[in-house]
Amino acid sequence: MAITDKIYVKNHRQLVSQIERSFPKGAFSGATMDILYQGEGLEKLDEATRDRVLDFAEDFLDCDCEASPHCGCPERKFVRYLLELREQGLGQQAIVDVMSDEYMLYAYPGDMLSFLDDSVRTLEAAERLAEVDGDPAAADRMRALREALVR
Numbered sequence: 001m002a003i004t005d006k007i008y009v010k011n012h013r014q015l016v017s018q019i020e021r022s023f024p025k026g027a028f029s030g031a032t033m034d035i036l037y038q039g040e041g042l043e044k045l046d047e048a049t050r051d052r053v054l055d056f057a058e059d060f061l062d063c064d065c066e067a068s069p070h071c072g073c074p075e076r077k078f079v080r081y082l083l084e085l086r087e088q089g090l091g092q093q094a095i096v097d098v099m100s101d102e103y104m105l106y107a108y109p110g111d112m113l114s115f116l117d118d119s120v121r122t123l124e125a126a127e128r129l130a131e132v133d134g135d136p137a138a139a140d141r142m143r144a145l146r147e148a149l150v151r
């Protein structure tokens, strides 16, 4: 399961009762993106919540794909966002705290740690592959990315 399947909307029950429509807890569930992030329920949310919900929609659900937001872009952007926080030196708990402040989302720190570890391993594998392929420039790029994550 991808990390984006383990990102949840905070105060889920409260939000469901505010917009008077049920949606799944997972932030990247198709129905959540339709009902919470793009639906007409937005104006029923209290202001603080609405701001964060809108921020999330603007930052991650803003592509022009025909299938948007069901095109994979929101998930890819969010993964990039997590890795950028990691590159800034944040640990798994701090990353969860930041996404909670910014977008009212949460994840379990253990899941976040696994995701970060997997990302490093994926880069290691890509680095080795590039070396085998005789592409030192690509290998260097992967190494730099990996080192940014484990710093």
Ligand SMILES: [Zn+2]
Residues within 6 Å of the ligand: 063, 064, 065, 068, 071, 072, 073, 074
């Ligand atoms: Zn897209």
